[in-house]
Amino acid sequence: MRVIVQMRPEPDLIQAVVDPSISTPPASDVAGSLPGVRLDPDFVPVPVPQPKPAFSDGDPLSLDQPLTFSLAPEDASVLVRGEIQDRDGAARLALLSSQRADIVGISADPAVETMPTCGNTPPVGDWHDVQRFVTDALKSEGLDGSGVPLAIVDTGINVAHLGTVLGSPVTVDAARSWKPPGVAGNYGQFPVHHGTMCAFDSLIVARKVSLLDIPVLLSQRPGATVMEGLLSDAISAYAHLWGLLEQMPRDRRRLVISNSWGSFKPTWDFPPGHPGNYSDNRAHPFNLIVAALEVSGADILFAAGNCGVECPDGRCGFPSRPINGANSHPSVLSVAGVDTHDARVGYSSQGPGRLAVRKPDIATYTHFSGSKAFGQNLPDSGTSAACPVAAGVVAAVRSRLSVQDLSPSRLRTLIRRSAHDAGGHGYDFDYGYGIINTPQLVDAVRRLAKTTARL
Amino acid sequence: MAPESPTVLITVTLPPRSTIEDAQRRLGLAEDEVDTAYGLVPVDPAHGTYALLVTEAAGARLQGAPEARGSYQGPFANPRIEPFGPVQSKDEEAEDGDG
Structure with missing residues (x-):
């Protein structure tokens, strides 16, 4: 978190910051060592004048009156910038304030941005933009997802x-698709x-994947309604996928699973700490089968x-840490x-996660004009669209590298390490x-592949 | 009164290639206490963990039952899951209901 720290150091230091005729001392001279704060050495300390009532009978605590502003060393303060x-x-900020008497105040230093993209924002760019940003580099290496099974669990x-x-x-690969009991309709229809x-957004990246249709959210189980399922259906779907994976020889094994769904409300779950809880409990059966399938x-x-x-x-019901469960x-x-301007969409959930912190x-990319599944002028939106775009990237890499060449864990590491630090x-x-x-x-994949001689 | 639907998620530890009948025998469950359409679902095959859906009454009975000790775990939450899109407003959520 970037912060601005307002300080009142010794008057001679304030004078040095205020006086334009001498060079401004660096932040480290003004602030010294602030515990737990990494000072920004490139930020030149800024003097802040003290507002004072213009008249002797003025209110000393009001800004709603005639004011004068004093840069006298005994009145002024200085801003430095850093990161915690x-x-x-919140606890760090409170402790920092209590440890240094010369700290006048601490405030957040948010990135100055225009209004974020939200649910009701029109599409930002289209799927051809996404292809240009994401797919072109993959295609140039012939990474198009050929032969890779990609399950759309949705x-x-x-x-x-x-x-x-x-x-x-x-x-779609109907033979390897799966649906919960009682779901009417044919795969792909x-x-x-x-x-x-979701299928569209994976195909714009990896056009030649083999789509597996897994309509878990059409479950007709008691308690579920149209376009929602129960987690027990997802357990069954994952058991099916585990069976498929185990049939594949290790040197040709590959399966990508895209999941653009989750649980919105803690009221649908046992509370954290309960042994049957899902959101915060790696021992829940669904979280167990996720781990087993990855292994x-x-x-x-x-x-x-x-x-x-x-x-x-x-629908969001978690008061904090909404990235929960699987x-x-x-x-x-x-x-x-x-x-498509590389700006985080305002609805994208923020970490820390509940099972692993770094989530x-x-x-x-999301929120672009794409599949038109919800209407001609409506975007492919939500992290729902971003997930299959990412799944397409993974499938594209898998068109050359099997699990034997590159484990799922190592592939995740490559993707993280090569990411653009936005x-x-x-x-x-x-x-x-x-x-x-x-x-x-x-x-990164090319360098790795040299050792396996597959690219 | 309609019979209770088996909706409670539990797990049981059994040998490889066990069947739903094996689970019923192991846990002392009657046929109408188990969702046989859901079946016995392998969750962590390396450790012989399987999931099944039972009635609430059966789930409650199994907690602490001597025949289930050491092999039964649960009940586990079986929350609703929903697609993450399109993004809904508060008004749309109110129309859909909280369920």
């Missing part, structure tokens, strides 16, 4: 709609909805969620959303390690 750890930010896929928008036929959007070789991606502080989805699992890639892992200070809870950077990723 995000974790327990509301079902409509291939006719996808073919119309993409301009060429799309098929479900109503156009969220799952079709078997699956690349699992989850959307971080749409509960960002600037404009959260109306969306925050240490064995998955948790995906945040940015628009989200990375960010990629926050500017290493890992942060908005962008994670940064925005997926496919030119850098392709370089």
Whole structure:
């Protein structure tokens, strides 16, 4: 967290900052060593005048009156800039204030931005922009997802709609798809909805993947309604996927799983600390099967969620740390959303995560004109769209490298290390390690592949 | 009154390639206490952990039951899951209801 610290050091130091005829002393001279603060040495200390009533009978605590401003050393203060750890930010600020008597005040130093992209913002760019930013580098290496099974765990896929928008036929691998008992309809022929959007957003990156249609969110189980399921259905779906993976020989094993869904409300769960809790409990059966599937070789991606502080989805119910359950699992890639201007969308959930602290892992594109699954002028939005874009990137890499060449864990590390550090200070809870950077990723994969002689 | 639906998620530890009947025998569950359509779902095959759905009454009975000791865990939350999009406003959420 970047902060501005307002200080009142010795008057001779204030005089040195105020006086334009002498060179301004550096921040380290003004502030000394501030515990827990990494001072910005490039920020030249700034004098702040003290407002005073213009008249002797004025109110000393009001700004709503005629004022004068004093830069006299006994009145003025000085601003320096620095950074403190995000974790327990409020407690750190309180402790810092109490440890130094010369600190007058501390305030956040937020990035100055225009209004963030929110749910009701029109599309920002289109899917051709996403292809230019993400896909071109992959295509230049022939990484197009050929032969890689990519499971869209969602509301079902409509291939006719996808073919119309993409301009060429799309098929699903019906033999390896799966649906919960009681779900009517054929694979690839479900109503156009969220799952079709997700499939589209993976195909714009990795056009030749083999789509597996897993319409878990169409479950008809008691308690579920249209376009929502129960976590027990997801457990069954993952058991099916585990079975598929175990049938593949290790040197040809690859399976990418894209999950743009999650649990919005703690009221649907047992409370944290209860042994049956899901959101905060790695021993919950779904979190166990996620771990087991990753160990078997699956690349699992989850959307971080749409509960960002600037404009959260109306369904968000967690008072803090909304990235919960498998969306925050240490064995998955948790995906945040940015628009095509590389700015985080205001609804993209921020960390820390509940199962693993460093969530989200990375960010990629959303809120662009794409599948038109929700109407001609509506964007592919939510971290729902970002997750399959990222899944497409993973599938593209997998078209050359099997699990034997590169484990899911090592692939996640490559993606994190090659990401563009959009926050500017290493890992942060908005962008994670940064925005997926496919030119850098392709370089990293190429270097790695030299040792396996596969590229 | 309609019979209770099996909606409570539990896990049981069993040998490899066990069946739903094995789980019923191990835990002393009657057929109408188990969701047989859901079946016995392998969760962590390396450790022989399987999931199944049972009635609330059966779940409550199993807690502390001597025949289940050491092999049964639960009940676990079985929360609703929803797609993360399109992003809904507060008004849309109110129309949909909290359920």
